[in-house]
Amino acid sequence: MNTLNLPETDLTNRFRPLLNEVVDILKKAEGITLKISSLRRFSRNFIRKFIQDLVANIDIDELNNISETEDIKDNIFLKRLDGRLLRLDSPRGILLISTVCPFIHFFDIIPDNGFIMEYEKAFRKEGIIHPLCIIHHIIREELLSRISKGPLYTHPVLIATRDMVKGTRAISGEGKSLLGMKEEELIRLLNEYACIFLIL
Amino acid sequence: MKGLSVRVKILLTFLGIVLIIATGVFIYHAIEMAEEMEHTSLERYKLYATSQASKAFDLLITEDYHVLKTFTDEIRSSKDVLYAVFTDKDGNTITHTFSSDVPSELLALIKEGKPVTEEFNLQGFKPHYLIISPIGDYGFLATGFVKPSMLALIRKEIGDFLFVYLISISIGIIIAFFVSSRIMNPLKDLMKGMERIGKGEIVEVKVRSRDEFGEIARIFNETQQKLKGLILTEEEKQKMQDNIVNFLNLLSSASEGDLTQRAEVTPDIFGSLGDAFNLMVEGLTGLINDVKSSVEGVSKEASRILNILREMEKGAETQMAEVKKAVEATDEAAHSAVTISEKTREANEIARTALEATSRGSKTVLEAIDGIQLIRVTIQAINKRMKYLSERLMEIGTISGLITEIANRTNLLAINASIEASRAGEQGKGFIVIAEEIRGLAERAAKSTKQIGDIIGAIQTESGEVTRHLEEATTYVEKETRIAQDTGKVFTEIDDIIKRISTIISEIHDSAEGQKALTSKVVLSMEEVQRISLQVLKLVHDFREVARTLSGTSQRLMGSVEKFKIPEA
Numbered sequence: 001m002n003t004l005n006l007p008e009t010d011l012t013n014r015f016r017p018l019l020n021e022v023v024d025i026l027k028k029a030e031g032i033t034l035k036i037s038s039l040r041r042f043s044r045n046f047i048r049k050f051i052q053d054l055v056a057n058i059d060i061d062e063l064n065n066i067s068e069t070e071d072i073k074d075n076i077f078l079k080r081l082d083g084r085l086l087r088l089d090s091p092r093g094i095l096l097i098s099t100v101c102p103f104i105h106f107f108d109i110i111p112d113n114g115f116i117m118e119y120e121k122a123f124r125k126e127g128i129i130h131p132l133c134i135i136h137h138i139i140r141e142e143l144l145s146r147i148s149k150g151p152l153y154t155h156p157v158l159i160a161t162r163d164m165v166k167g168t169r170a171i172s173g174e175g176k177s178l179l180g181m182k183e184e185e186l187i188r189l190l191n192e193y194a195c196i197f198l199i200l
Numbered sequence: 201m202k203g204l205s206v207r208v209k210i211l212l213t214f215l216g217i218v219l220i221i222a223t224g225v226f227i228y229h230a231i232e233m234a235e236e237m238e239h240t241s242l243e244r245y246k247l248y249a250t251s252q253a254s255k256a257f258d259l260l261i262t263e264d265y266h267v268l269k270t271f272t273d274e275i276r277s278s279k280d281v282l283y284a285v286f287t288d289k290d291g292n293t294i295t296h297t298f299s300s301d302v303p304s305e306l307l308a309l310i311k312e313g314k315p316v317t318e319e320f321n322l323q324g325f326k327p328h329y330l331i332i333s334p335i336g337d338y339g340f341l342a343t344g345f346v347k348p349s350m351l352a353l354i355r356k357e358i359g360d361f362l363f364v365y366l367i368s369i370s371i372g373i374i375i376a377f378f379v380s381s382r383i384m385n386p387l388k389d390l391m392k393g394m395e396r397i398g399k400g401e402i403v404e405v406k407v408r409s410r411d412e413f414g415e416i417a418r419i420f421n422e423t424q425q426k427l428k429g430l431i432l433t434e435e436e437k438q439k440m441q442d443n444i445v446n447f448l449n450l451l452s453s454a455s456e457g458d459l460t461q462r463a464e465v466t467p468d469i470f471g472s473l474g475d476a477f478n479l480m481v482e483g484l485t486g487l488i489n490d491v492k493s494s495v496e497g498v499s500k501e502a503s504r505i506l507n508i509l510r511e512m513e514k515g516a517e518t519q520m521a522e523v524k525k526a527v528e529a530t531d532e533a534a535h536s537a538v539t540i541s542e543k544t545r546e547a548n549e550i551a552r553t554a555l556e557a558t559s560r561g562s563k564t565v566l567e568a569i570d571g572i573q574l575i576r577v578t579i580q581a582i583n584k585r586m587k588y589l590s591e592r593l594m595e596i597g598t599i600s601g602l603i604t605e606i607a608n609r610t611n612l613l614a615i616n617a618s619i620e621a622s623r624a625g626e627q628g629k630g631f632i633v634i635a636e637e638i639r640g641l642a643e644r645a646a647k648s649t650k651q652i653g654d655i656i657g658a659i660q661t662e663s664g665e666v667t668r669h670l671e672e673a674t675t676y677v678e679k680e681t682r683i684a685q686d687t688g689k690v691f692t693e694i695d696d697i698i699k700r701i702s703t704i705i706s707e708i709h710d711s712a713e714g715q716k717a718l719t720s721k722v723v724l725s726m727e728e729v730q731r732i733s734l735q736v737l738k739l740v741h742d743f744r745e746v747a748r749t750l751s752g753t754s755q756r757l758m759g760s761v762e763k764f765k766i767p768e769a
Contacts, residue, residue, distance in 0.1 A: 037719075
């Protein structure tokens with residue numbers, strides 16, 4: 001049930017019944033690497049099933065409308081998952097900005113319990129504010145690898161995320177350097193939206 | 201403007217400058233004055249309010265509020281006063297000039313005690329000054345004063361400044377006229393001189409000053425003197441003109457990129473120029489040839505780099521895809537390791553339970569063997585007892601036969617005795633009875649012993665059966681004992697096997713744990729590999745953009761170079 005009065009996407013509703021599985025994974029898996037590994041595996045299985053269902057139930061007119069020149073942000077799979085996306089063409093690649101976080105509704109159900117700190121330490125990565133960001137990123141990665149736009153622009157690099165309720169944010173140093181954007185500019189963008197990722 | 205004379209232009213310029221300066225000064229002055237006037241007004245109002253507050257002091261002490269009301273109305277009627285309010289020391293209104301109640305925001309400010317508010321907004325009034333003057337410790341006088349309008353002040357300033365403004369413009373025009381005359385007179389002299397030169401005369405211009413115009417006049421005169429010696433004949437002029445035209449044509453062709461044309465080398469100055477031109481064109485041709493071949497090389501190399509980078513990009517993409525698969529495989533391996541570890545833990549638990557079960561089974565079998573052994577011993581004892589019983593029965597049979605024989609002989613003796621007694625007559629009658637009794641007893645004894653014999657026979661038959669069954673049971677017990685012993689051995693073997701299985705499961709579990717730890721490391725390593733692959737991809741992508749730009753630039757350069765027409769080698 002939407003108690004935050006924030007928009008939901010298809011992903012939000014499909015993910016809701018699986019919350020307990022994620023809680024189990026985080027509880028059972030020993031150590032942060034196995035936790036991350038298990039979350040990734042879970043995410044891949046989830047999105048593959050999601051795509052199967054989506055393809056099976058898709059409106060044929062909608063499918064016919066996907067042209068060869070369709071923009072990534074207009075891709076129906078991505079749109080259904082992430083809601084409205086904004087696109088910025090940066091000199092370093094395409095920057096996509098999520099206006100909605102499909103997982104924000106579950107942030108309080110799945111507690112952090114030091115997850116982010118351990119993750120940043122072990123994986124030498126920043127940019128996520130919640131364990132569910134891992135799932136969201138893998139889902140995007142899987143989805144983008146299925147967009148048939150040739151070999152280019154299929155790898156998402158997470159740049160920054162923001163908790164749309166609490167306002168906390170995280171910026172990836174590596175992503176920032178790949179993007180070549182100043183932190184103040186990123187913060188300005190992030191203050192309006194949920195998360196930012198670069199498509200290579 | 202083109203049709204106006206220089207003098208008029210100078211005049212207009214001066215006038216413009218004067219106007220700009222005068223306007224700037226006016227605006228600056230007007231703002232300064234307005235600010236000053238605002239400040240002065242405020243100070244004046246403060247003084248006025250303080251003096252009125254002093255005047256009201258006595259009225260407030262004596263609480264002569266009727267007179268105070270009149271005094272308040274007097275203040276209100278003063279110029280620039282919008283309203284006046286007298287309050288006690290707690291800010292409670294005593295008297296005022298408002299048509300209704302004193303606005304609450306005004307009372308709040310009086311209570312706050314802020315002496316001056318420069319921009320006070322009150323409903324029904326324009327923004328104005330509010331001055332709150334204390335009347336000793338007895339109360340306050342709050343007076344609203346009209347805030348002077350900036351526009352009105354500036355309008356006033358325009359009136360004051362207009363005179364100065366006109367004077368400035370007049371002085372500007374006079375100065376401009378004077379300056380323009382100083383500039384125009386030498387120019388006019390020069391113009392006249394030029395006109396005369398145009399007519400073929402040699403003239404000398406008057407040097408009026410030592411400024412730039414004087415210097416121009418001096419150089420003009422000197423140039424004329426030098427030109428005197430350089431004046432050419434008409435034929436020379438024509439030839440020079442032709443040479444210049446030819447040379448200009450060559451330069452024009454060369455500037456359009458045609459480097460095939462060469463100048464004629466003559467002995468005069470134009471020959472030297474032509475020679476220098478030819479040398480320059482030769483050098484330029486060589487340079488263009490070099491540039492062309494370099495650009496071709498760069499273009500070719502740029503194309504090659506672009507192709508290589510396309511391949512590299514494909515490779516990097518493939519690598520990324522493979523790394524992605526490897527990451528996925530690692531995640532699956534980690535999952536398998538975790539599953540194996542969990543399953544082996546479960547298997548170990550099951551093996552432990554099985555071990556306990558076989559141990560219990562083994563113990564039960566041993567107990568069964570002991571039980572069977574006990575049965576066997578018991579059967580053997582029973583068998584022995586049965587044999588003993590059989591022997592006793594045989595003995596009873598023998599004794600019974602003896603009794604039967606005795607009974608038969610007794611019977612015979614009783615019959616003989618009876619016969620003898622009958623012979624004895626009356627004296628033998630009593631004995632006959634006894635003999636009959638004895639014979640009856642002997643018959644009964646014989647009958648009983650026969651019954652005993654029958655019973656013993658039946659017992660012997662039954663005991664034979666029992667013995668036979670006991671022998672069968674003994675055989676069965678022995679067989680069962682062997683089976684139980686075999687079962688015990690099997691349990692021991694199962695026990696050993698389970699122990700071995702348990703050991704193997706433990707080893708598998710340890711391996712799975714090790715695999716789990718290793719997989720964790722691999723997961724981190726794969727993350728690193730993925731990161732590096734991404735950076736490589738990004739670099740290749742960036743480099744491809746650079747190569748594409750380089751290729752484009754070399755093609756544009758080639759296009760530029762190809763515009764040059766050069767002699768074929």
